[in-house]
Amino acid sequence: METDNPESSHHFPDETIRTPLINARYMAELIQRPVTPKHRGSSIGPGPSVPRPAFRTPTASRTIRQSRGGETAPLTPHALRALEKRRAAALTPGRARRRSGFVQRETPRDSLRTLSKLLARSTKPIEPSPKPPNLRTEEGLRLHIPEEFEKEADPPKPRVSLPLGEDDDDDDDDDDEPLPPPPQLSSEFDDDNYTIQSVEQPRRAASEQPFGRLSRASFGSLRLSDRFADLDDLSPGFGPGEDENMEMFQLRSEEILDSDPQYSDFQNMGMDDSLPLRDSPLGTRIVQAPRSSDIIPAIVPDGDEPSFAFELEQLPAEDFPFNNAEEESEAEDNAAGVIVPTPEIPNVGRKTRPIRMKRPLKVSKYGLEYPPLPPTLVRKLASTFSRVNGSSRVGIDKKTLDAVVRASDWFFEQISDDLGAYANHAGRKTIDDTDMVTLMKR
Amino acid sequence: MAGSQKPYPRTTVKKIVKAHSNKSLSKNVDILIYLDYILFMQHLMREASISAKQAGEKNISARSIHKVTEDALRKFKG
Numbered sequence: 145m146e147t148d149n150p151e152s153s154h155h156f157p158d159e160t161i162r163t164p165l166i167n168a169r170y171m172a173e174l175i176q177r178p179v180t181p182k183h184r185g186s187s188i189g190p191g192p193s194v195p196r197p198a199f200r201t202p203t204a205s206r207t208i209r210q211s212r213g214g215e216t217a218p219l220t221p222h223a224l225r226a227l228e229k230r231r232a233a234a235l236t237p238g239r240a241r242r243r244s245g246f247v248q249r250e251t252p253r254d255s256l257r258t259l260s261k262l263l264a265r266s267t268k269p270i271e272p273s274p275k276p277p278n279l280r281t282e283e284g285l286r287l288h289i290p291e292e293f294e295k296e297a298d299p300p301k302p303r304v305s306l307p308l309g310e311d312d313d314d315d316d317d318d319d320d321e322p323l324p325p326p327p328q329l330s331s332e333f334d335d336d337n338y339t340i341q342s343v344e345q346p347r348r349a350a351s352e353q354p355f356g357r358l359s360r361a362s363f364g365s366l367r368l369s370d371r372f373a374d375l376d377d378l379s380p381g382f383g384p385g386e387d388e389n390m391e392m393f394q395l396r397s398e399e400i401l402d403s404d405p406q407y408s409d410f411q412n413m414g415m416d417d418s419l420p421l422r423d424s425p426l427g428t429r430i431v432q433a434p435r436s437s438d439i440i441p442a443i444v445p446d447g448d449e450p451s452f453a454f455e456l457e458q459l460p461a462e463d464f465p466f467n468n469a470e471e472e473s474e475a476e477d478n479a480a481g482v483i484v485p486t487p488e489i490p491n492v493g494r495k496t497r498p499i500r501m502k503r504p505l506k507v508s509k510y511g512l513e514y515p516p517l518p519p520t521l522v523r524k525l526a527s528t529f530s531r532v533n534g535s536s537r538v539g540i541d542k543k544t545l546d547a548v549v550r551a552s553d554w555f556f557e558q559i560s561d562d563l564g565a566y567a568n569h570a571g572r573k574t575i576d577d578t579d580m581v582t583l584m585k586r
Numbered sequence: 587m588a589g590s591q592k593p594y595p596r597t598t599v600k601k602i603v604k605a606h607s608n609k610s611l612s613k614n615v616d617i618l619i620y621l622d623y624i625l626f627m628q629h630l631m632r633e634a635s636i637s638a639k640q641a642g643e644k645n646i647s648a649r650s651i652h653k654v655t656e657d658a659l660r661k662f663k664g
Contacts, residue, residue, distance in 0.1 A: 508606045510606075512604070513605065514601045514605035514606070515601055517598060517602065518595060518598065521595065522627075525624065526627060526631055529627055529632065530631045530635050530646055540645070541645065543647070544645070544648045546648065547648040547651040547652055548627075548630070548631075548651055551651065551658070552623065554655070554659055555659060556599075556603060556619075556623070557606045558659055558663055559619060559623075560602070560603040560604075560605075560607040560619075562663065563603065563607055563609075563664070564606070564607030564609050566664065567607070568609075574611060574612045575603070575607060575609050575610070575611050575612060575615050576612045576615065577614065577615055577618065579615070582664070584622065
């Protein structure tokens with residue numbers, strides 16, 4: 145009572161309630177307190193006694209003290225204070241440490257990362273646009289690049305790499321191909337084996353993809369997340385489902401041989417401006433000469449991006465006619481047809497409409513044909529919605545309409561893919577209202 | 587918009603979805619799908635017009651639509 149708080153606490157229960165249990169506890173505490181320091185002092189090394197080593201470890205002793213304190217602590221202010229201190233010590237420095245750690249974690253690399261994330265949003269696929277002619281398709285790679293770039297691009301690369309390497313390389317100039325230094329190797333692989341080298345490719349193993357998905361590179365088969373960052377790079381690896389590619393390759397190779405450099409360019413043009421090709425791998429693309437010609441007049445008049453506009457005017461001439469014999473005559477006709485209407489945009493749309501009718505049905509990844517959504521409908525919707533949103537009178541030119549049509553194509557492919565997946569999951573063979581409801585809920 | 591005209595080519599929409607999903611459609615799903623498509627278009631055009639404004643274009647250009655398409659599609663993904 146007089147001197148120490150712990151003593152007072154111990155006396156207190158004894159005086160008020162003296163049950164045998166409390167007495168026993170009290171005794172135990174009294175006994176152990178004198179005992180434990182002795183043992184610590186006497187045997188610091190590994191003690192022979194069995195039970196005590198457990199007590200001697202710091203964590204164990206702490207827990208024991210706490211547990212014991214838990215019984216007595218509420219009673220003694222000293223123990224309370226100790227507990228509070230311990231808690232405070234455990235909590236506050238912990239937070240501080242975490243904070244400091246957090247700060248430390250922000251390395252320059254992380255900041256660069258965040259920067260890259262920010263930039264990735266704002267930057268557009270326009271950057272790859274200079275490249276795509278080469279990267280569009282594997283065929284493009286194999287046929288174009290080797291011819292054009294072997295003489296130009298390759299020599300500089302070895303020169304760059306050689307000074308980095310050893311002097312021996314200079315002697316081995318002729319043997320570069322058999323014994324390439326690592327940088328050279330990579331560069332060559334980029335050209336030849338694009339699929340192997342591309343970083344994006346392995347995201348979906350070919351084996352994992354269901355058959356239907358393999359065959360078609362589109363938004364349905366390919367999640368947006370896969371191709372968000374670099375669209376153009378993905379397409380070549382993806383598009384060629386290998387079954388198709390063989391056919392395609394044969395078909396295309398003939399055309400390509402005829403007009404080498406321009407074919408790839410033309411592909412860019414016809415297919416899309418900045419976005420990756422979705423239709424490209426499919427047979428429809430090649431079969432539809434008229435469709436691509438359809439697109440062209442729209443692009444030419446707009447001519448936002450100079451490169452595209454220029455290419456378009458030249459390219460259709462050689463590329464449209466897929467029959468080699470008629471190439472020249474048709475080419476001239478097409479070129480003339482394209483160039484004339486360019487000034488008047490609306491007229492172009494009307495003129496080309498009949499051509500659009502000719503365009504064959506598209507083929508889904510299941511090999512089923514389907515009619516395209518009528519562009520007039522799309523235009524109507526687009527114009528109404530854009531008008532509502534305040535931009536006073538919105539003319540939707542051909543190029544824009546094309547983009548919207550493509551977007552809606554993708555939308556339908558995506559949505560029907562999802563709906564089919566839902567129905568599959570439910571074990572149904574028909575797509576039901578409930579599927580649509582779940583889709584809308586997501 | 588079009589009073590006497592049919593509101594939308596129902597069979598076409600049906601065919602498109604059928605071809606892509608390789609499944610048959612129950613009775614009125616195509617309507618729901620079309621409605622969803624309209625929502626999509628609305629969203630797409632709104633975003634496109636916003637981005638067009640930001641880019642300082644008078645009309646909605648194809649580029650602004652390209653920009654928006656990814657996000658819009660992702661938003662309407664099931």
